[in-house]
Amino acid sequence: MSKVIVVTSGKGGVGKTTTSASFSSGLALRGNKTVVIDFDVGLRNLDLIMGCERRVVYDIINVINGEVSLKQALIKDKNCDNLYILPASQTRDKDALNLEGVERILNELKESFDYIVCDSPAGIESGAFTAMYFADEALVVTNPEVSSVRDSDRILGILAAKSKRAVDGLDPVKEHLLVTRYDPKRVEAGEMLSVTDIQEILRIPLIGVIPESESVLQASNAGTPAIHLDKSDVADAYRDVVGRFMGDEGLPMRFVSVEKKGFFKRLLGGR
Amino acid sequence: MAREEPAFKLKITNLSLFVLYVNTTDMVQLKNQLDTRFNKTQDFFSNTPVALDLSAIANSNISPDFAGLISFMLDHGMHATGVVGGSAEQREAAVQSGLGLFPDTIVKPAVKTAPISTTASGITPDAEKDSQPELGLAIETAAGEPNSSNILDSDTQLQKPASQVLPTFRPTMIINKPVRTGQRIYAEGANLVVLGVVNAGAELIADGDIHIYAPLRGRAIAGAQGNENARIFIHSLEAELISIAGCFKVFENGIPENLRGKPVQVHLDGSDLIIEPLLS
Numbered sequence: 001m002s003k004v005i006v007v008t009s010g011k012g013g014v015g016k017t018t019t020s021a022s023f024s025s026g027l028a029l030r031g032n033k034t035v036v037i038d039f040d041v042g043l044r045n046l047d048l049i050m051g052c053e054r055r056v057v058y059d060i061i062n063v064i065n066g067e068v069s070l071k072q073a074l075i076k077d078k079n080c081d082n083l084y085i086l087p088a089s090q091t092r093d094k095d096a097l098n099l100e101g102v103e104r105i106l107n108e109l110k111e112s113f114d115y116i117v118c119d120s121p122a123g124i125e126s127g128a129f130t131a132m133y134f135a136d137e138a139l140v141v142t143n144p145e146v147s148s149v150r151d152s153d154r155i156l157g158i159l160a161a162k163s164k165r166a167v168d169g170l171d172p173v174k175e176h177l178l179v180t181r182y183d184p185k186r187v188e189a190g191e192m193l194s195v196t197d198i199q200e201i202l203r204i205p206l207i208g209v210i211p212e213s214e215s216v217l218q219a220s221n222a223g224t225p226a227i228h229l230d231k232s233d234v235a236d237a238y239r240d241v242v243g244r245f246m247g248d249e250g251l252p253m254r255f256v257s258v259e260k261k262g263f264f265k266r267l268l269g270g271r
Numbered sequence: 272m273a274r275e276e277p278a279f280k281l282k283i284t285n286l287s288l289f290v291l292y293v294n295t296t297d298m299v300q301l302k303n304q305l306d307t308r309f310n311k312t313q314d315f316f317s318n319t320p321v322a323l324d325l326s327a328i329a330n331s332n333i334s335p336d337f338a339g340l341i342s343f344m345l346d347h348g349m350h351a352t353g354v355v356g357g358s359a360e361q362r363e364a365a366v367q368s369g370l371g372l373f374p375d376t377i378v379k380p381a382v383k384t385a386p387i388s389t390t391a392s393g394i395t396p397d398a399e400k401d402s403q404p405e406l407g408l409a410i411e412t413a414a415g416e417p418n419s420s421n422i423l424d425s426d427t428q429l430q431k432p433a434s435q436v437l438p439t440f441r442p443t444m445i446i447n448k449p450v451r452t453g454q455r456i457y458a459e460g461a462n463l464v465v466l467g468v469v470n471a472g473a474e475l476i477a478d479g480d481i482h483i484y485a486p487l488r489g490r491a492i493a494g495a496q497g498n499e500n501a502r503i504f505i506h507s508l509e510a511e512l513i514s515i516a517g518c519f520k521v522f523e524n525g526i527p528e529n530l531r532g533k534p535v536q537v538h539l540d541g542s543d544l545i546i547e548p549l550l551s
Contacts, residue, residue, distance in 0.1 A: 150452055150470075150471065150472060153451045153452040153453075153470050153471075153472070154451060154452045154453045154472070156449070156451050157450075157451030157452065157453055157454045157473075158453075160448060160451070161454070201468075201470060201488075203449050203467075203468055
């Protein structure tokens with residue numbers, strides 16, 4: 001039974017596309033047939049991060065409009081055999097995405113893929129809504145700062161109320177908290193929210209913590225998902241996330257430092 | 272072949288119904304007053320069934336122009352469904368105009384049934400005159416204009432403060448999930464119980480009381496329709512705003528140390544919003 005996973009956040013620039021690229025690569029590296037879809041129509045980035053921008057000929061909008069077959073639009077990843085990318089259109093706007101078309105594509109993909117990862121655009125407009133609507137599970141990417149947490153809270157509310165699972169009265173979308181750009185030093189200094197602070201607000205299970213690292217930027221520029229980096233704590237952290245997602249047990253939560261009363265707690269006076 | 276599904280079911284159900292008490296046979300006067308009253312709140316009725324109570328004009332020899340009244344009421348979103356009381360001639364005229372006949376008097380619903388919602392139509396037979404202002408009051412409240420009444424029976428109305436309007440009892444609304452930023456929960460005519468965290472930017476509104484068995488970081492508005500006796504109970508006070516019957520408090524400079532993160536109750540004392548720790 002294939003699963004649709006949306007990578008979402010509400011806020012922009014928190015690491016959705018980086019996460020989509022590394023998470024889908026990680027799933028594929030473990031032998032799962034995986035496809036990652038860029039829903040950010042008009043601002044397509046995933047192909048850059050995946051290093052396949054020069055191979056994009058057709059995109060998701062072409063498929064929705066029936067101009068090409070799904071096979072023609074799928075791009076095979078250069079690093080993983082089991083991974084395919086369905087790019088977004090750069091020349092259309094997000095209104096070209098419609099729920100019926102997306103559902104048709106997802107149903108077709110479900111026939112041959114184990115995991116379908118949907119890279120959501122920022123915001124709560126139609127593009128983000130379309131990306132999350134059909135999700136079975138959600139990776140909610142959050143930075144350790146108040147505005148990002150607030151936006152994630154909003155997205156979680158929409159997932160719980162407006163996703164297809166909610167509308168159809170099925171089991172709710174399974175939510176995972178992924179904290180990215182985490183800097184334990186700054187948390188200790190009280191400049192950043194701690195993982196505990198974030199969980200206290202969002203109250204969903206934590207699937208991983210990705211440390212802040214310069215190597216993410218380098219990897220993006222090189223068109224290689226961060227999970228492929230050698231000797232990188234970011235790559236290790238993403239492998240842990242994939243492991244936990246696949247049900248590996250006993251993985252310690254790494255890259256989280258000692259707990260201290262953080263900025264947010266002092267601000268609001270936690271209990 | 273499978274057995275045929277039953278195509279219908281006949282049951283007696285007790286529904287709440289608006290009753291228009293007709294105090295005059297002068298249809299021009301009646302229409303004028305209805306116009307004056309409901310023109311401001313055009314959508315108060317929308318295809319709402321309404322019964323006509325003719326008890327007050329039963330001694331009159333004149334039968335109202337039912338056909339004209341029915342079409343006039345339709346223009347205001349009221350479907351005249353039948354008549355209560357009235358003389359034999361009046362009831363006959365009503366039937367001629369396509370109206371049904373209810374029993375002569377309205378039976379006290381509390382005795383026969385236990386309706387979930389008792390609106391102003393829950394009227395006792397011996398209190399028909401008193402019940403007219405209640406109808407007026409209930410409408411006023413729903414329309415959100417407690418002081419702008421000039422209808423049916425304004426004398427009695429003025430004697431009754433708006434807060435004494437019979438509340439509509441509905442089952443308590445229970446929310447067992449987190450209420451997240453951007454979400455708004457409204458327990459209309461009911462109390463609200465929330466078991467999950469209420470995050471900043473979320474809004475709880477209830478016409479009755481609000482109980483939150485988790486941190487309140489967003490807003491809580493109790494007694495939204497003006498019930499000054501409404502209270503708010505909070506397991507951990509971290510709120511942005513709390514309000515009862517329109518009196519509100521924001522915490523611009525943070526919540527006082529002795530209340531922050533504590534279990535509290537909030538109630539209204541005159542126009543003062545009192546927040547006090549819950550002693551246990």
